[in-house]
Amino acid sequence: xxxxxxxxxxxxxxxxxxxxxxxxxxxxxxxxxxxxxxxxxxxxxxxxxxxxxxxxxxxxxxxxxxxxxxxxxxxxxxxxxxxxxxxxxxxxxxxxxxxxxxxxxxxxxxxxxxxxxxxxxxxxxxxxxxxxxxxxxxxxxxxxxxxxxxxxxxxxxxxxxxxxxxxxxxxxxxxxxxxxxxxxxxxxxxxxxxxxxxxxxxxxxxx
Amino acid sequence: xxxxxxxxxxxxxxxxxxxxxxxxxxxxxxxxxxxxxxxxxxxxxxxxxxxxxxxxxxxxxxxxxxxxxxxxxxxxxxxxxxxxxxxxxxxxxxxxxxxxxxxxxxxxxxxxxxxxxxxxxxxxxxxxxxxxxxxxxxxxxxxxxxxxxxxxxxxxxxxxxxxxxxxxxxxxxxxxxxxxxxxxxxxxxxxxxxxxxxxxxxxxxxxxxxxxxxxxxxxxxxxxxxxxxxxxxxxxxxxxxxxxxxxxxxxxxxxxxxxxxxxxxxxxxx
Numbered sequence: 001x002x003x004x005x006x007x008x009x010x011x012x013x014x015x016x017x018x019x020x021x022x023x024x025x026x027x028x029x030x031x032x033x034x035x036x037x038x039x040x041x042x043x044x045x046x047x048x049x050x051x052x053x054x055x056x057x058x059x060x061x062x063x064x065x066x067x068x069x070x071x072x073x074x075x076x077x078x079x080x081x082x083x084x085x086x087x088x089x090x091x092x093x094x095x096x097x098x099x100x101x102x103x104x105x106x107x108x109x110x111x112x113x114x115x116x117x118x119x120x121x122x123x124x125x126x127x128x129x130x131x132x133x134x135x136x137x138x139x140x141x142x143x144x145x146x147x148x149x150x151x152x153x154x155x156x157x158x159x160x161x162x163x164x165x166x167x168x169x170x171x172x173x174x175x176x177x178x179x180x181x182x183x184x185x186x187x188x189x190x191x192x193x194x195x196x197x198x199x200x201x202x203x204x205x206x207x
Numbered sequence: 208x209x210x211x212x213x214x215x216x217x218x219x220x221x222x223x224x225x226x227x228x229x230x231x232x233x234x235x236x237x238x239x240x241x242x243x244x245x246x247x248x249x250x251x252x253x254x255x256x257x258x259x260x261x262x263x264x265x266x267x268x269x270x271x272x273x274x275x276x277x278x279x280x281x282x283x284x285x286x287x288x289x290x291x292x293x294x295x296x297x298x299x300x301x302x303x304x305x306x307x308x309x310x311x312x313x314x315x316x317x318x319x320x321x322x323x324x325x326x327x328x329x330x331x332x333x334x335x336x337x338x339x340x341x342x343x344x345x346x347x348x349x350x351x352x353x354x355x356x357x358x359x360x361x362x363x364x365x366x367x368x369x370x371x372x373x374x375x376x377x378x379x380x381x382x383x384x385x386x387x388x389x390x391x392x393x394x395x396x397x398x399x400x401x402x403x404x405x406x407x408x409x410x411x412x413x414x415x416x417x418x419x420x421x422x423x424x425x426x427x428x429x430x431x432x433x434x435x436x437x438x439x440x441x442x443x444x445x446x447x448x449x450x451x452x453x454x455x456x457x458x459x460x461x462x463x464x465x466x467x468x469x470x471x472x473x474x475x476x477x
Contacts, residue, residue, distance in 0.1 A: 018270075023265070117260025117261055135222065
């Protein structure tokens with residue numbers, strides 16, 4: 001295939017997913033400048049790799065390149081600041097699944113919580129943030145998420161489960177904070193939010 | 208199933224990723240576990256809140272233009288990139304056309320993408336047969352990956368057929384094809400196109416052959432035909448008011464022989 005034809009095919013298949021690429025990069029990087037750099041670099045890489053692209057599912061294919069680009073540029077530079085998570089240690093600090101369910105109001109998203117979700121998601125460790133973004137905002141299947149994040153499907157499921165619990169706990173924690181955006185909490189604080197209360201406690205997680 | 212087993216399944220259920228066999232087991236558990244029902248509701252509420260609350264960041268027009276300009280290849284997509292912009296005119300609507308080359312390029316790009324995307328989607332629109340073939344292959348692969356290829360393992364058609372009683376709302380025909388070289392391995396319940404369907408599993412030289420039995424010929428494309436999808440061979444045919452889809456990684460010849468054997472065999476007495 002000659003160069004203009006390749007370019008036309010790339011423009012038709014890959015460029016329409018620019019927004020998806022940027023959304024992922026923006027959520028991974030946490031700021032506009034890095035995200036734009038990552039996306040631009042990722043598109044150049046994607047174009048170089050386009051010859052080996054088989055033509056199905058361009059969006060997960062592109063997102064895998066974006067994720068990879070982010071990982072090699074931003075994440076390495078930052079060091080293992082966020083990725084040194086011990087998967088196992090999360091379990092102890094996380095709210096008990098059933099403890100909250102006995103008091104649905106406490107765990108359930110309330111109407112006014114929806115606006116807190118954005119800030120809460122931005123505070124999650126990146127390994128959990130990325131699977132939630134890919135699942136909820138990009139509506140990708142587990143298998144595609146596994147491919148993009150380079151983890152087994154089982155890990156996608158457990159990270160989604162933990163990430164969602166942390167998200168709910170963080171929203172609960174943010175309810176007490178005024179204003180919402182002030183004083184980013186330490187990661188430890190987020191994990192330590194006690195969601196399970198003794199029966200009869202109606203404070204819904206507020207101090 | 209206890210609540211511990213149900214936890215990951217609840218996630219998968221809220222995400223619409225639970226297999227048919229697990230779905231049945233989970234349904235049974237949810238019937239008498241209010242806690243897990245509440246969990247599922249919470250999960251669904253959290254999902255909805257995330258989708259509404261978390262902002263979807265979109266690329267700026269500036270970034271789009273930079274990327275379009277940076278990509279190598281066809282320059283025709285960004286016409287007049289080198290032409291000097293016409294002098295700014297103060298008169299009325301003409302000023303709208305004195306955009307900078309970058310924006311012109313971006314707009315041209317956007318138009319081409321839009322047209323391209325439209326064409327691509329038009330080209331990718333599936334016929335009913337393709338849609339069904341897709342669903343059948345997906346289901347076949349899911350069964351293999353999740354190790355749930357078989358719910359009832361038996362080479363006896365008199366065991367497999369009654370197993371479907373109460374699990375699907377029709378009685379699938381099960382035929383003994385062992386003499387033709389296609390031993391019956393068993394059956395499973397699967398979920399295709401929004402319905403529970405019976406799947407019979409046969410084998411030939413290590414290749415599993417799934418036969419999807421769909422109750423009425425009106426659903427799906429009807430008639431018979433064959434297709435290849437993701438490397439899997441597909442054969443479909445209709446008989447006795449049922450639509451059959453056979454899918455396998457065996458060769459096309461083998462699968463054709465299988466369909467022939469199926470048609471030659473006597474149906475098991477109801």
